[in-house]
Amino acid sequence: MLPACSGDDGPDIEVGAVSRADVVELVNAPATVMARAQATVTAAAAGTVVAVLVEAGEAVVAGVPLMRLESPAVRTRLLAAQALLRSASTAEQRAQAAAAVAAAQRGVAGLTVVSPINGTVQLGGSAPAGAAPNLDDLIGALPAGIQGQAASALGGGGSAGGTTTVAEIAPGVPVQQGTVLAAVFDLSALTLVAEVDETDVFLVSKGITAEAELDAVPGAVYPATVRSVELSPTTSSRGGVTYRVALSLAAGKGVDGAVAPVPRPGMSAVVDLRVREAKAAVSVPAAAVIRQGERDAVWVVRDGRARATVVTLGAQGDDVVEVRSGVGEGERIVVRGADAVREGQQL
Numbered sequence: 001m002l003p004a005c006s007g008d009d010g011p012d013i014e015v016g017a018v019s020r021a022d023v024v025e026l027v028n029a030p031a032t033v034m035a036r037a038q039a040t041v042t043a044a045a046a047g048t049v050v051a052v053l054v055e056a057g058e059a060v061v062a063g064v065p066l067m068r069l070e071s072p073a074v075r076t077r078l079l080a081a082q083a084l085l086r087s088a089s090t091a092e093q094r095a096q097a098a099a100a101v102a103a104a105q106r107g108v109a110g111l112t113v114v115s116p117i118n119g120t121v122q123l124g125g126s127a128p129a130g131a132a133p134n135l136d137d138l139i140g141a142l143p144a145g146i147q148g149q150a151a152s153a154l155g156g157g158g159s160a161g162g163t164t165t166v167a168e169i170a171p172g173v174p175v176q177q178g179t180v181l182a183a184v185f186d187l188s189a190l191t192l193v194a195e196v197d198e199t200d201v202f203l204v205s206k207g208i209t210a211e212a213e214l215d216a217v218p219g220a221v222y223p224a225t226v227r228s229v230e231l232s233p234t235t236s237s238r239g240g241v242t243y244r245v246a247l248s249l250a251a252g253k254g255v256d257g258a259v260a261p262v263p264r265p266g267m268s269a270v271v272d273l274r275v276r277e278a279k280a281a282v283s284v285p286a287a288a289v290i291r292q293g294e295r296d297a298v299w300v301v302r303d304g305r306a307r308a309t310v311v312t313l314g315a316q317g318d319d320v321v322e323v324r325s326g327v328g329e330g331e332r333i334v335v336r337g338a339d340a341v342r343e344g345q346q347l
Contacts (some may be wrong), residue, residue, distance in 0.1 A: 014339035047071030220260035222252030
């Protein structure tokens with residue numbers, strides 16, 4: 001811009017020339033760091049921890065045993081279900097009793113707790129749990145003549161009434177059905193989940209690059225790339241409609257150029273999504289753009305006087321905006337104090 005002031009314009013009005021610049025439009029959104037995958041393991045039945053086979057922070061693979069529990073009630077249910085199977089007198093009773101045996105066997109197998117995914121293990125913790133094995137439905141499916149006997153022998157099923165926590169997961173510690181035993185985090189790749197306002201979500205698409213800053217690591221910048229944009233809306237803390245945007249998160253750099261710490265799941269961040277970019281584009285300062293009804297315009301100086309000219313904008317940066325039509329490179333416009341200018345004013 002080539003500044004110039006003349007005529008009856010005040011000291012806060014400045015005229016310059018339309019030029020070219022690189023323009024980047026950013027969408028700012030709050031975000032949270034997430035592990036690639038996370039799984040929580042809970043006790044399927046009341047019992048006691050008899051062995052912990054891993055240490056906190058240890059890398060594990062799916063299917064590896066994490067700990068063993070003992071539950072006399074679970075083993076009693078298996079014996080009782082097997083007794084019911086032996087005493088069944090009809091094909092229907094045998095089939096139904098066999099189902100009860102299979103369920104009881106799964107309960108016994110569940111006393112050996114295994115990792116559901118590859119990742120890093122954390123012992124204990126709290127998280128929502130799925131429904132525990134329920135024998136009530138199986139008992140109800142048995143013939144009326146043996147339902148009472150089955151209920152008495154098997155002790156009923158029941159479902160978990162939510163999760164519980166214990167101070168420490170160690171041998172000898174008693175646990176209840178639903179007690180959180182461990183959580184496994186797959187940290188092989190970190191994901192950033194951003195909450196993008198509905199007014200900006202149409203600008204966001206797969207492949208857009210971004211930069212994230214974490215509250216826990218001031219000054220560090222982490223590159224990110226949009227992987228997906230959810231279709232289901234959510235509600236922000238302020239009551240507005242937002243959409244979740246998932247981004248892959250790369251290694252960051254601190255203010256000194258050194259490698260930044262690896263984020264941990266749950267950390268808060270702010271992400272700047274580069275939704276539109278224009279290289280060497282015809283551009284004007286953002287302060288030069290005014291509203292004329294429902295349209296954008298700038299004050300073009302022709303024959304020494306201000307003329308409102310409608311423009312079409314492209315990428316809109318904080319300081320500079322792209323102009324796709326309406327004015328050309330080199331034209332003189334009001335670049336500062338545009339709100340104070342009137343049509344035909346001498347400049």
